[in-house]
Amino acid sequence: MVRLLTLAAHTLALLKAAATATATPDVAGCPDSDCSFSQVPLTQANLTASKVQQDLGPLLSKKTNIYGSDDSRYEHAIGRWQAFAAPQFTVIVEVAAEDDVSKVVKYANENSVPFYTVNRAHGGARAQGDFSGIQINVVPLSGIQINPDGKTARFQGGAYDQEAIDVLWEQGYVGTTGSCGCVGMMGPGLGGGHGRYQGLHGLISDNLIKMDVVLASGESVEVSSESHPDLFWAMQGAGHNFGIVTSFEMKIHPRVVDTWFFRNWVFTQDKLEDLFEALNKINGNGTQPGEMAVVFGFFYLDPTFSETEAVIWWSMHYAGPQEDAEPYFEPLNNLGHINVTEGNVPYTQIPHATRTGEDDPLCDHGMNHVIRTAGLQVYNITTQREIYNLFNQNIKDHPEFAASYIVMEAYSVEAVKKVDHSASAFSQRDENLLVQISVTYPPEPSLDETALEWAGKTRDLFNEGQPGRLPSTYINYGLGDESLESIYGYEPWRLEKLRGLKHKYDPENRFRYYVPIIRD
Numbered sequence: 001m002v003r004l005l006t007l008a009a010h011t012l013a014l015l016k017a018a019a020t021a022t023a024t025p026d027v028a029g030c031p032d033s034d035c036s037f038s039q040v041p042l043t044q045a046n047l048t049a050s051k052v053q054q055d056l057g058p059l060l061s062k063k064t065n066i067y068g069s070d071d072s073r074y075e076h077a078i079g080r081w082q083a084f085a086a087p088q089f090t091v092i093v094e095v096a097a098e099d100d101v102s103k104v105v106k107y108a109n110e111n112s113v114p115f116y117t118v119n120r121a122h123g124g125a126r127a128q129g130d131f132s133g134i135q136i137n138v139v140p141l142s143g144i145q146i147n148p149d150g151k152t153a154r155f156q157g158g159a160y161d162q163e164a165i166d167v168l169w170e171q172g173y174v175g176t177t178g179s180c181g182c183v184g185m186m187g188p189g190l191g192g193g194h195g196r197y198q199g200l201h202g203l204i205s206d207n208l209i210k211m212d213v214v215l216a217s218g219e220s221v222e223v224s225s226e227s228h229p230d231l232f233w234a235m236q237g238a239g240h241n242f243g244i245v246t247s248f249e250m251k252i253h254p255r256v257v258d259t260w261f262f263r264n265w266v267f268t269q270d271k272l273e274d275l276f277e278a279l280n281k282i283n284g285n286g287t288q289p290g291e292m293a294v295v296f297g298f299f300y301l302d303p304t305f306s307e308t309e310a311v312i313w314w315s316m317h318y319a320g321p322q323e324d325a326e327p328y329f330e331p332l333n334n335l336g337h338i339n340v341t342e343g344n345v346p347y348t349q350i351p352h353a354t355r356t357g358e359d360d361p362l363c364d365h366g367m368n369h370v371i372r373t374a375g376l377q378v379y380n381i382t383t384q385r386e387i388y389n390l391f392n393q394n395i396k397d398h399p400e401f402a403a404s405y406i407v408m409e410a411y412s413v414e415a416v417k418k419v420d421h422s423a424s425a426f427s428q429r430d431e432n433l434l435v436q437i438s439v440t441y442p443p444e445p446s447l448d449e450t451a452l453e454w455a456g457k458t459r460d461l462f463n464e465g466q467p468g469r470l471p472s473t474y475i476n477y478g479l480g481d482e483s484l485e486s487i488y489g490y491e492p493w494r495l496e497k498l499r500g501l502k503h504k505y506d507p508e509n510r511f512r513y514y515v516p517i518i519r520d
């Protein structure tokens, strides 16, 4: 239901929250019943690209491009990983300078036209399908500069993983990025951001020092522990709901090692139980050391091995030389694989060597991905078998789903667990394993229901396999229609605080197309 925001209601909500906030950290909350939001009025101007060019063009930097569906660049600009519930873009504005962003937002607001930020276009959330309006494309804002102190670097809002990995490594540093070469820094980072250096240095969001942010109103603000600290808290975990990051400063770290060691194994299903027993030992219920950066794998159909039975592909990547890595890798070496690949390589080559490079099939655009996810502490062996069998059954029943996969990731959580749980909006520091199913198929609406059913069943099996634990949904791995508590945290003060901050910083709920906190 849409209720109108009134100053009185707002003040009341703040007072009430202040009165009940004693048990919880500095909450300027907004209990569900008191929270009200208005939405963008419906009298939108029907803006064409040429009209936007005429009005806005002269105000923006010279290299900024504005175009619509009749332009040859349009198809590329709307191309995305997630075809299921794709946003509609009427006009594309490719911003060439950071301060263009605020001008575009103000102009869109004046014309009551929704806007949505796009960087590397791998966002999977379902609410994106509700969007129609102006695309603010931040891809050109890709600068990365290491600060003279060698402890921090400044990234523009369109920086992305492989770029960040390369730029830092070449100059003797590493940073927290996502694992996949193709995704943006901020897409993952505003929701936490998992990656290979998290065991040593924490999540992407844990390393943020400050951000330059354009708010829903178009106003530009600096967000840090000193400036708008409440917003800083929110944007480290729930950031997509609050603003557009035009640049950010992040901690960086000396690179320490010259090479990483990886090994990729392929197993047939008869090894499944032994494999997951071994994986539980290696992970040690979340005690995998920082250097043993990640142990991850897939169930997927690989016709070079079998046309009917998914293979189990697994990979380990260690931050250092092979001799230090081998003791950790040992439990997988003797299970009886059917294929193996390995190498000592510079960190920059690790994404591609482990099938997560920017040009690898995982990053490809254009397919439907019905994604469901869970957070786990240990693998339940019986559950893993059920999920595997269900995978084969569905592929058999629906050959259209042949490109589907289940990905299971055990990053080291050593440094992640050291960060105070209440220090940011990221609420999932107790999860040791991230699992996700993607039912993958060429867009075909008649298959959606079946895809949702299989994906949901798989997620439920994962969760039923951990009796007594509450479901968790990593914001960047689900469709965003899961329970808000499973995404943003079960402690009531978390959602109260987030709703209060939405009220304060985005009272018209303009940022509502990626896992919205306010659902109307």
Ligand SMILES: Cc1cc2nc3c(=O)[nH]c(=O)nc-3n(C[C@H](O)[C@H](O)[C@H](O)COP(=O)(O)OP(=O)(O)OC[C@H]3O[C@@H](n4cnc5c(N)ncnc54)[C@H](O)[C@@H]3O)c2cc1C
Residues within 6 Å of the ligand: 081, 116, 117, 118, 119, 120, 121, 122, 123, 124, 138, 157, 158, 177, 178, 179, 180, 182, 183, 184, 185, 186, 187, 188, 189, 190, 192, 193, 194, 195, 240, 243, 244, 245, 246, 362, 363, 476, 477, 513, 514
């Ligand atoms: C192949 C693949 C690999 C992945 N690997 C990882 C991984 O290793 N670690 C991990 O944590 N997650 C990973 N994810 C999930 C990933 O975090 C999300 O898909 C993320 O949304 C992708 O960001 P993007 O820039 O590629 O996509 P986009 O669709 O361009 O952006 C995603 C969302 O972030 C918003 N956004 C982007 N840039 C900004 C900005 N500057 N300011 C404000 N909002 C912004 C967009 O508006 C959108 O809502 C992966 C996903 C895929 C498909």
Ligand SMILES: *[C@@H]1O[C@H](CO)[C@@H](O)[C@H](O)[C@H]1NC(C)=O
Residues within 6 Å of the ligand: 043, 044, 045, 046
């Ligand atoms: C926009 O177009 C629709 C129909 O396409 C029309 O009903 C509406 O009045 C137009 N709005 C404005 C502000 O011109």
Ligand SMILES: *[C@@H]1O[C@H](CO)[C@@H](O)[C@H](O)[C@H]1NC(C)=O
Residues within 6 Å of the ligand: 285, 286, 377, 378
């Ligand atoms: C894993 O560790 C958590 C504490 O971090 C504990 O609560 C849980 O019981 C452990 N699980 C297993 C299976 O040992």
Ligand SMILES: *[C@@H]1O[C@H](CO)[C@@H](O)[C@H](O)[C@H]1NC(C)=O
Residues within 6 Å of the ligand: 264, 265, 266, 302, 339, 340, 341, 342
């Ligand atoms: C199998 O091993 C070969 C040789 O190491 C490698 O080139 C190939 O990519 C491997 N296949 C898979 C699916 O891992």
Ligand SMILES: *[C@@H]1O[C@H](CO)[C@@H](O)[C@H](O)[C@H]1NC(C)=O
Residues within 6 Å of the ligand: 380, 381, 382, 383, 464, 465, 466, 467
């Ligand atoms: C594994 O999952 C089943 C439900 O599928 C559950 O009954 C069992 O207790 C789980 N085992 C453990 C060790 O949690």
